[in-house]
Amino acid sequence: MTGTARTRVFLVDDHGLFRAGVKAELSDESSIEVVGEAADVDEAIAGITTTAPDVVLLDVHLPGGGGQAVIGPAVAVHPDAQFLALSVSDAAEDVIAVIRAGARGYVTKTIDRAGLVDAIARVAAGDAVFSPRLAGFVLDAFAGEAPVVVDPEFDSLTPRERDVLRLIARGYTYKELARRLMISPKTVETHVSSVLRKLQLSSRHELTRWAADRKLL
Amino acid sequence: MSAPRSAPDEHLPVPFARTPRRGIFQHAPGAPWRSREDRVVSGVAGGLAEWSGLPSMLVRVGLTFVLVGTGVGPVIYVIATAVLPVSDRGVDAADRSLVLPPKGRAREQAAVALLVAIGMSILLRAVGIWVGGGLGFPAALAAAGISLAWSRTDRERRELWRARLVRLPGDQARAEGEDSSRRRTAVVRAAAGGVLFVTGAGWVLRSAPPSTFVPVLAATVATAGGVALLAGPWIVGLWRDLSDERRARIRTEERAEVAAQLHDSVLQTLALIQRHPETTRSVAQLARHQERSLRSWLFEGNADAADAASAAPDAGTFADRLRAAIHDVEDRFDLPVELVLVGDAPADARADALVAATREAAANAARHSGSAQVAVYAEVSAASLSVFVRDRGKGFDPLLVADDRRGLRDSVVGRIERQGGTATIASAPGEGTEVALEVPR
Structure with missing residues (x-):
């Protein structure tokens, strides 16, 4: 591009x-x-x-x-x-x-x-685009501790990533949440992309189980 | 959910027009029935449980005990299967009349069943299970039971049994379009089974007083082998048919439920919208209401959940109540509220206070902010429940207009603080408002 x-x-x-x-x-x-x-x-x-x-x-x-x-x-x-x-x-x-x-x-x-x-x-x-619903979904899916951590890099979120997702779920735009967390919009992008990668690569079995159980974002 | 509603059925496209249904139970109120849904073998225990109001596990355990404890138990069960009607829920009269067995065939199969029953009785007697009583009595009992079962079984089942019995057992492979080697195997198996059965049965009859041990044992083994060969494929096939039938029944019920849901809700709403297209507000409200109900039906499996929760705010978990409160605000102020929920908790006094405060905060945003949308985010963690209500409206300076916002102060902040929680309001002119609420669990 x-x-x-x-x-x-x-x-x-x-x-x-x-x-x-x-x-x-x-x-x-x-x-x-x-x-x-x-x-x-x-x-x-x-x-x-x-x-x-x-x-x-x-x-x-x-x-x-x-x-x-x-x-x-x-x-x-x-x-x-x-x-x-x-x-x-x-x-x-x-x-x-x-x-x-x-x-x-x-x-x-x-x-x-x-x-x-x-x-x-x-x-x-x-970049990655997370709607509030998707952010809430990811927070829910990654809630709690991973009981069997197969790959720690992908199977949990960092506290900062959780903060970012919470603000997205609360309806903040990337720009607003960058200001709120006092980080640059580029850093927000980095966090969101990393969450997306975890969502794609995580082997957490909860992810699927959760999705099957909840059936709702 | 599928309660009949007055509707212009004749205007509906065929897939959505509902087929006429029978009453819930056609039988005399006092008679028990077999359950369609709750069944392990044929639904006798489940039906008895539904009929008596006892827990089905209790009925099942009791029934199993009686059946195993008494020698004639299985026969009783078969008779019960035959004489008790299946509950009619979810099945159309039209569907039932589709499968009518030819009468002659049914009688023929009853004779087959009778022969099998007599053979079984002889075998059982030889092994020594039927102690006491002559040979005639148990044989007659079993035969009577099975014939009764045959004659009184409901049509669809009888049709299935008939279809299976008619190709017993060599025809089965052909009927299923298998190759000729499979067919030969089946014929050979049937012949061998028949020879074994006849030999074994004759042997048992001749050595009726079990003076010697070896002939009886040999006869038993031969007879059992014969019966297994003869009846094995039939039993397997019957079992497969029954599970096929069960699957088909579930599919029918699901389709009926989808059609009923679409009809009762979506089409009704569309009809209403067509009738009043000029009042945009009510159209929007109808559409939103419909969307919610369809969504909850599709993804939560309960169309009435949202309605029930608004009708009875005392029901459900924290999430249910919050959802109902938000829907209420949406309806009252005709404004979309985007609700994102993470986790859930049982509803208690604190959760209720939080729901009430959230409702006020969202209503406040709808009333004053001028924002086109309100976002509500709720999160349940191990230690607390928190909610954020955010709008992108005109905002205000909390220091300057605090007195104006008594509603916010009393009904939001006060409520939360009385529960030992915290409420903070962040706002600035032109930047919208966010109300953050948190109560400990």
Whole structure:
């Protein structure tokens, strides 16, 4: 990503109405260009292969295997694509599946335009995007001590990472929480990215068990 | 949840139109039944438990004791299976009438069952289980039980048994589209089983007074082997059929529940919205209410949870009550409140005070801040419950307008401090407000 190029966005969602809405919203945005869209997994992989987008907006619930089924094959042909998961559903096990498959963030479909544009820019830059719900989810999943620490690097959060997640869950923007914690926004990014990596790589069995038990963010 | 509601069924697309249901229980109020849901073998114990109101484990233990303790127990169980009706919950009359066994076949199978029962009785007597009484009485009892079982079993089950018995046992492989070697094996097995069974049974009859030990033992082994060969695949198949049937039944019930839920809630709401599209506020409220109820049904498995919690605020855990309070604020002020919950705790006086204070703080934000959204974050830790209520509204200077905010001071701060907790309000003009509440557990 260079600073001047427009971010090329690919939409994957089985609801045409939702795609149309997002396209209309993003069309006013000079920094973003919607290069394609798809309604199911196969279409999405084919479309991403031909258009090579920077960011894929990926619906969590997708016919043909869910959002996570897109990520692996799409990354294989186009390793530079970044994925931002969107959903209305909030079913924890679905969201965690997409994140663990490699999505760089998760936002709910109720997000406003500015929030979505910001999230796209962030994901395009390789940063992680945590909505309050996702932050709450991660805090819940990583609550308590890991009983069997297989890999201590990935199986627990640092106190600072917990602080950052709590503030995100409380509705703080990255900028606000950087000021609040008296750290730079870049450091916030670092913490969030590290939490994302832990979420993807953790072998904590609670993560799955929790998701199955709670079924709710 | 699936209580009938007055609805314009005729306007609905077919998948959502509900099939007519029977009454919950069609039988006389006094008669017990077999349970559909709560069953290990055929639901006799579960049905008795539902019928009597006793815990099903208790009934099960008692029943097992009686069945094992008395020699004729299994026969009694089979008879109970046959004569007790299955409770009708969740099954449509239409579904039942789909499987009608041909009458002649049923009689034929009853004869087969009778023969098997007589053989079993002879065998049991030879082994010495049937002490006392002539051969005729137990044989007749078992035969009567099994025929009764056959004649009185409910249709769907009888159809399954029939289908299985008809291809007993050599046909089974063919019916399942297996290759010819499997079929040959099955035929050979059936023939060998038959020969063994006949030989064994004849042997037992001839050496009825067990003067010698070896012939009886040999006869028993032969008979048992024959029965195993003959009945083994049948029993396995029957068992598989029963679990297939159980799976199908669960699927039917799930589909009925989804259809009922969509119908009762979503379609009703859509109909309401179509009727009053002009009042945006009530449309938004309806949509939000519907979303919440559907969400809780989908992800918490209970559509009425949110409603029940708002109707009865005394129910549920801290999280349930907080959720209900937040929903109430959303409805009252027509403002989205994003609630993020981490952990849960049982509701006690402190938790209730925290919920009440949170409700006030959120209402306050909705009333005064001008913010388009309020965020509420609640976290349960080992030592405390904490809640943060944040808005991005106009904010205020806590030092300057403290007197204005008596509501905040009394109903939020006072409430929390009386519980030994802390409440802090952070705000500045133009920067929104955050109320932080914490009570010890």
